[in-house]
Structure formats: structure tokens, C-alpha cells
Amino acid sequence: MSIKRLLITLISLIMVLGMPLRVSAVTSSEVKKQKAETEKAMNAANSKAEALEGEMEGIEDEINELDEQLVEVMAAVSMVEDEIHEIEEQIQIAMDDYDAAKAEEQRQYEEMKLRIKFMYEKGNYSYVQMLVEAKNLSDMVNKTDYIEKLYEYDRKMLLKYQAAKQAVADAWAALEEEQSELQASQHELEEEQAALDELLAEKKAQAEDYENQITKAKQEAAAYKAKIKQQNAQIKQLEEEEERKRQEEEAKKNASSSSSSKKYGSAYNLDSVSVINSSGGSASGKEVASYACQFVGNPYVPGGTSLTNGADCSGFTLAVYNHFGYSLPRSSTSQRSAGREVSYADAQPGDIICYAGHVAIYIGGGRIVHASTQATGIKYGVATYKPIICVRRIVN
16 A cells, blocks of 8 residues: 555544544433444445445456457467468468469570571571472471471460469469458457557556545445444443433432342342333333333343243343244344344334344333343343444334
8 A cells, every 4th residue: 555545544534533532521312323423424335335346346347358358359360460471471482483483484485486496597497498398298298297286385385384374473462462461450450459458458447446446435434433433432431421320319219229129130220111211212112121121130041031930132032022922033143133223323112232142122221121141130231331233123
């Protein structure tokens, strides 16, 4: 990563995270609203990154296709170059053959001239004299026939060599035409190769730009995630402080009855009815939360689903919702997909709060009721006592 890009990333993180949060300046409700906005921004950044990754996959497919086309064109160029080389060799052979045929034609022509000169041009000896000197008609006919045959032979040989020379010349011309066509094909293929190279370079640059955008979106999402952790810690601190103040007030009101609490802790003395009623949400959700609170103090039993004899965390939520006719998955992990997801800032009584390996029922006011541990049983607790994975709404 370049120094410039690193500086940009650091500036983005600082802008997203902002200045350190001052706990005393805000309430848990305000921070929850801020967290909801941060979650929305983080989801938008993640969605943007996913969309960009999808688009980048399409570009990578185009790049792969262009690579294949480029390989095919390069192979075609190579084949055309080989063909041109072969044609050039054949042209050279044709040129040599043509020169040989031309030389043979010239040789035959020269020999024919010599014979003609010898027969018809030596001294005063002439064709007419040769015929006149014939002893008889038969001798004259024989001499005439001989002269004609000799002439015909020379003529045929000359035509033969001329035809051979013309055939070689025609083959030479055909080879040169084929060479011209191959050179034109080579030029077109090289132009296509250049165009593919240019398009491929553009696509690779586009892919690099998408990669930079994806990196930036992921960095923003990571920054928002870090801010959410910071806000969770702040919410937890604020709610603990609010809970401490609330418990102090309740302790004053219920000092006389504190010694009669059940063995599973003072959290049992929480005024759940007041907490539930003072929270927003649907009547059915509040009914679920109120029903769940009846079993505070009962034991935690691994694998159990009994509200009275004992249940584990997911067995507790399952049994509570079974009472109202809702069927939930058995494990805490599977319950993360039950109902529909809402943000913690919008959590209402009756919602299921999901943690890593644990679930609880939200009762409002930042409080939960859950089958906690074998040591503490079913009890009340602070919703943000550990990081929240998601909030699921089963009833509306």
C-alpha cells in the first residue's frame, strides 16, 4: 500500500471513529440511537463492498474472455507468419524454376537458330538448292520431309519450354497473390490484437479501480465495526451505571425484603412489571416477557427445557415461546435465524437477544431474563453484559 493510500485510510478511520466518547455527556438511549445509525452505515458499506465485488467478478469474467480471444488471435498471427514464411520459400523456389525454364527456353532457341543457320545459311547453300540437288522425286520428298520434321521438332521443343516457363510464371504469380492475401490477414489480425490489448488494459485498470473501491468500502465497514464495539462498551457502561443507580433506589425501597430473596441472586428482586410496562413495544411481546419473568430463580439444567425443573438458555426461550404457540429451533445458534432481525436500539420486550453461544429474552430498559449458568440459574441481567450478535423479533 502506498503512503498516500495509507494516509487516506487513516484519515477515513479518524473521521468515522471521531473523538473519544465522553460517557457522562450522553445517555444509553442516545448512544443506542447513534449505534443504530452506525450499524446502518456499516451495513451500507458492506452492501457496497458486496455489490462492487459482484461487478468486479463480471469484469474478471470479461478479462478472462478477452485473454482467451487474445491468445486465439496471437496464435492466428503466428500461424499466418508461418504460412507467409512458407510462401516466401515457395516463391523463391518458383523464381529459381522460372530462371531455369527461361534459360532452357533461351538455350533451345539458340540451338534452333544454329541448326537453321547451319542448314539454311551456310555459304550459298539454300533450301531451294537442297531440293534441286535431289536425285529424284523420292529423294526430294524425303529431304522435304526431313526438313519439316526437324522444324516441327524444334517448334515443339520451343513451345514445350515456353509452356514450362509460363506454368512457372503462373505459379509464381499465384504464390505472390497468396502472399499478398496472407499479409493482409496478418495486418488485420495484428490490428485486432492491438485492439484487444488496449481493451484488456482498460478492463484491468477498471478492475484495479473496483479493487480500490472494495478495499475502501471494507475499510469503512471495519471502521464502523470498531465504532460499534466502542458504542457497545459505552452502552454497557451507561446501562451498568443506570442499573447501579436503579438498584440503589430499589435497595432503599426493598431493604426490608432483601434477605428473603432466592438463592439465585438479588437480581430476582427487579421490578420486572415496572420495567416491562415502561418500555415500548407490542402487548404480545410484553406478555411473553412477563411470562418469562415468572421463572426467575428456577435452576439452569444443561439440555433442559423445563421452566420449573430447569432449562439451559435456548431451552428456556424455546419453552417460553412454546407456551404461546411459537416453535423455535433448539440451539442458540439456530435461534439467530428465528423471526426477523431488528437493531438493538429498536429492541422491545419479548425479543430474543443473541450472543455467541447464548440467548436471552429482552424485557426492556436494557434488561434481560435468561437461563444464565448452573451457579446462578434463571435470572435477570443487563442486556449488554457481553457483545450482542443480533436481536430477533418473534412476535409483533
